Amino acid sequence: MSVPDDAVEVRARGWRTLAALHARIEQGLERVLQAEAGLSVVEHAVLCTLERQDGWHMRMQQLARAAALSPSATTRLVTRLEDRGLLVRVLCADDRRGIYTELTPAGRALVEAARPAYEDALEAELAAAGELDELAPLVDAIQRG
Numbered sequence: 001m002s003v004p005d006d007a008v009e010v011r012a013r014g015w016r017t018l019a020a021l022h023a024r025i026e027q028g029l030e031r032v033l034q035a036e037a038g039l040s041v042v043e044h045a046v047l048c049t050l051e052r053q054d055g056w057h058m059r060m061q062q063l064a065r066a067a068a069l070s071p072s073a074t075t076r077l078v079t080r081l082e083d084r085g086l087l088v089r090v091l092c093a094d095d096r097r098g099i100y101t102e103l104t105p106a107g108r109a110l111v112e113a114a115r116p117a118y119e120d121a122l123e124a125e126l127a128a129a130g131e132l133d134e135l136a137p138l139v140d141a142i143q144r145g
Contacts, residue, residue, distance in 0.1 A: 021135050025125045032121035037114035042067060043081060044118065047111045050087060050103040057090065057102035086110060 026041050033039045039047070049066045050058060058066070064074035078101050081087045086107035092098030103111075130139040 017134060017138055021129055021138050024129055024135075025122065028125040028128075029118065029121050032117050033114060036117040037110055039110070039114060042069070042077065044111070044114060046077060046081065047086060047103065047107050050101065051108060051111050053103075057100040059092070060089075060099050060101055063101050081107070 029044075030041050033041060033044050037044070046063065046067050049063065060074060060078065061071065063078070064071050067074060067077070069077065078087065078089065082089060085104060087104055088102050090100045090102050092100055126139050126142065129135040130143075
């Protein structure tokens with residue numbers, strides 16, 4: 001028979017709290033982004049990641065890591081966004097095996113148009129979560145940055 005490890009339970013409880021907060025915020029953002037911009041949270045994250053890049057492009061493998069997606073899921077997502085005219089794939093000039101994903105002007109415009117709704121939704125979801133005793137300490141930590 002093993003002795004319970006309180007530290008393990010504390011970490012597990014912390015992880016469950018973080019997962020609960022993440023799920024709550026992601027659901028709220030998903031609703032708003034779909035309604036306002038026709039984007040999923042992960043599509044929005046990819047477009048925002050590209051927007052922050054100098055020259056608005058990244059290698060596919062870098063984008064996969066930044067979006068926390070598998071390479072195949074990233075390829076499918078990029079294809080969907082490319083079909084919508086929001087980004088394009090470009091061969092790397094100095095390494096023909098490399099493929100960049102680049103934000104188009106339409107993609108940049110959509111991200112910019114969605115930004116106020118995204119920021120308002122994030123603020124509202126954090127405020128609502130902050131009202132819950134179990135989530136309030138984590139929300140406070142996030143708000144302090």
